[in-house]
Amino acid sequence: MGDEIILKTENLGKIYAEGTPMEVHALRGINIEIKRGEMVAIMGPSGCGKTTLLNLIGGIDKPTYGKIIIEGKDISTLTDEEMTEFRLFNIGYIFQLFNLFDFLTALENTVLPLLLTNTSRFEAEEEAKMMLRQMGLGDKLNHLPSELSGGEQQRVAVSRALLMNPAIILGDEPTGDLDEMTSKDIMDLFRSINENFKQTFIVVTHSKYIAEFCDRTIRIIDGQIVDDGYGGK
């Protein structure tokens, strides 16, 4: 972990259904700074705004106010097109439900982001194969998600997230759908990637157990940070 700030939010807020009776203040003036190579857990009860924060950082949702600066770039001002491109090269996403395309094989699911660049198909597939082999899925390259276990599916999702060597990997309850044993495996995997490649992780979780794998835990309640502390493993 270095001192370089990779992510910074300034007074970040998100209001859903603004101006209607259904108005919800999901996030209220969030200010955080995350250094390159940090592994951060975001915790809090359901509906506190964890996933909203993750979506805003990942650029798949727009803040109502405030700034998100990733690697010195204010992504809240980017156009949709620019944001998408930014996301492709800088953000890796891992979801609770794995979010793999059920009609693509493990290899195809993994290789997708690279196929959106100018990389040749051969090179892209070679890289994806290498990544999957590193994840221990070398013998399941051509398996469909339905033919893989939950843990294996999440490894494919991790491979896909890592393939572009993004600045930050965002995990939205990445082990929420897995048993404790498999969850540990996945978190160990994250940890080892984090340690070996100085990869920044931001993981949203309910679980203290999962948070303990991280360097730092940010607690959110009712859209506001109530605690931000270093600890864990």
Place this chain on the structure above:
Amino acid sequence: MDYINSLLTKTFRRRIGKNVGTMIGIALSVSLMLGVQITITSFSTKALGFFTEAIGENDIIIQNFGFPIENYQEIIEKIDNSSIQYAAINWRVSQDVAVYNLEKGYLEKGVSFVGVELDEDPIFGRFYHPDGEIEYTKEELEQIFSDNTSVLVGKYLFDDMDLRINQTIKIRIGELQGLQFNYKTYDLKVAGYIADKEKGKESGGRVLWTSIDNIRSIIGVGNNSVTEINISLSSNHDEQPVSKDYACEVEAQLKEILDVENTGLLVIAFRALVLDTADKIIKDVLIAFNLFGALIIFSGVLLLVNIQLIQVEDRMQQLGVLRAIGSKRKEIIRLFLMESAILGFIGSLLGLGGGYAMSIFLVWRIGITFFNTTVFLTPIVTGSAVLYSFIVGFTLAIGAGLLPAIRASRVDPIEVIRGIKKVKERRMGTGILVLGISLILIGVSTFATQLAVGDSFFSIQGWNTANEQWTFMGAVGGILLGLSVLTAFLVSRKVMGNSIGFSLITIAISMLLFALPQLKDVADNNKILITCVVLLALGTIILVGVNLKFVTDLVTTILYKTKIKKGVSLISAKYMTSKTMRSTLTFGIFTLVLTMNIFASIYQATFSYNTLESVEFLSGGASIYVELDTPIQNDSLVDVERDLPKVDPSIEYVKGINTTISLLQADPSAKLSIPSEIFAAYIQLIYNDTFKNGSKYVFDFMIEQSIGKFNEEYKPAASEEYQRRYSHKIWDLFYNRTRFNRDGEKDPNGLPAVISTNPILKPGDVFNITGLFKPPIEVIVLANIRQYPFSINSGFPILLVTPDLLPFLSYNFAILPKYTNFLVKTSENFRNGRNSEIANKIETFFNGNESILIKNNDFVAASAYNVWEEMLEQVDFQVRTFDFMQIFVSFGLVVGAIGMIIIAIRNVSERKREIGMMRAIGYKKSQIILSISLELFILAGLGLFIGLINSIVLGATFARLYDWYLIIPIGRVLLYTAVMIGIAFLASIIPGIRSSRITPAEALRYVG
């Protein structure tokens, strides 16, 4: 159970937008079903009405070949005393005449000049004043007809000949002297015209009306004589129709009562005959209508099944949850059943309205295309069509929604909740084994039966009959499909799919290539061809559908070579493969529509080109033909053969043909393509020098099919030289008065041979030619002429006979004792020459005010036709027919396209989550649009490609069948393909854009 009801209501409300989409999809497909049926019904009803309007309520006609029926009162009395129940009876004196409007120079042939009793039963029609509201009173009629030259004219004739009240017209009418008509010119005065209204007399028409006494005095018939007795069996056939069987039963009764064997009277169930004949005439068009209609309906079915599949798949997640919380399978099925029933019911109801709207436009086009009228025709909606469409739409909607739901209810709830959309495959059971073996056994036993009974399933003779071809096709189909089904049990479903696809294609192609060219009956050919079209389309759709993965892999490889991002190509291609059924249904719609459209245009172009190309060869040197309505009475004035060449220096040769009309009675063994065993025909007397000058053929008509073993030598695809040699051989048999037995073999004691110019009378058919005051003569048809000028406009078949039959037909020919038909050979270029100008000069020669015949009051009504122009008109009608078919099909296309857009939009809703995933990974909006569009576009492209190949194969087969040169109208093909691509583009881009508007965060939360 309450929670299911509550869930049903809630989800129905929540998904209202999607449900509306589904309902529109169902409505569109029901629209196609109903629209097609209304259009076809309206066409056939209008066409039949076209034939029956002038008949009015008349059912049976009693006649005596145009000669008077003496003592008609006795006949009426006999009928009255019999058990026959009739609504009305009348008697008239009539004759077909030519009418000349000297003031304007207009001439009309074949006008009925009819004398009626003034108190005739109004069932047979009324005389209406021109305002169409007030009837002529009996007193008015007596007043008008008190001058025996005054006539009332049908509205159509009045307008057509540009007549005016009180003007004098000339008619050419036959005065009976002994057993012969002497033709004279007679002046009549137009007293007024009758309004064109309803049926019978009111329908206006081409009729001159007078009193029965007046006409008797003009044509020299006694007071006890009439020329026809008409019997109406129902006072309103629309409300109380008379069945054909009943009419024929009464006809048979009358024949007995009137002792027709001895009196020679003709009793004909005229209305039934006209309706049946009309049925046959419109049959060919109806076959095409039904073919295209069936394919349109089929594409509607594909649309409906497609949208219902989406409806179910979209709710997989919900289904898993329901199962997990303890819902029983039957509860889930009930949920879907209710939903499908509601959507199906409302959608089908909406579809009925849509179908009617569709038919309004199509029926209007029918008026323009077939009946030459811009008057708006009302679509005829039958209860059965509405019921059929509604029931089929409703049932399919339920079936297509429910069957996947039943299948889906077998899913593992855990997997579904986890988002794994995988359904357990059921193993093929023994049922399929039994089905496969049964099909094979049926096929084999059919073959065995055919071999034992027909003794010929592999021989050319065997395949000459349509039945044996159907049997062969059915047997091969049974065996191949049986084997295919067996593979599902023994190997896999995929192999079965492939086998079925191949089987259907194999049957279609082999029938097209081997069977059809051997079958020489056009009507049978068309039926087989239609079946082959459907089999080919189905086969290719199944084959490609089963191998969609292979196809999409190929497409992906190609796409990878383009500039499209590989990630976009991969998603599109793989998604298609994952939804095999829906993708197949999608490209199936495009395949069907394009097959229909392109095939129609290829057929149209090929038909037109080849028909016109062969006209000159087949016209045998006759560039103009002339028809006189009556013979020239005073031949010292004009000798046509001698004088006509003086009309124009280009006229090289004129040959007169003695023609009469007679009745033919078919031998029961003759397989006629018309229903009646008795029908009228022209008989032409052909002498050895009629078509030949010495040993040289001046008019060299080609023979199409012939009797017995000679038919084996017939090769429609052979060179012109071969065809000429073959034809001359048959003509020689005819000129040499060769007789044949019923087996088609030469036999000096056999039947006299005649040549037919109409495919109704086929070689080998045996007929009685009914001669006046003579026993009928039995003849056998030796051959058909491929193209005969006098057949172009003739409503009746024409039989060519040799002079050895003259003694039997002497009285018939006595009616028209001299030449009335002429063939004219000119030195002009057949296509681009002055033949039309010469034809006009010929008509002026006979009918112009300066004509020697007119001046001597001995006019004949002559029509001279340029064969090339006449054939152009015929081809033009075919072209217009096919143009209409394309409009017909285009409707299917438009509705199909709207359906595709709805399907694609629904598809986007279903894939919301996937789209969110794509956006999260880094797919730009434009890439999302491209991937969604590309997927549909590839499917459309696949459909287009298969459709194109199919239609070219079909077109080529047609060309081969008739020895035509295949014409692919590149312009039209490109146009339709472009239109289809445009529609595919539209159908793909709209959902694509819609998908790009979904925000990723919202999409990722989507659960269906």
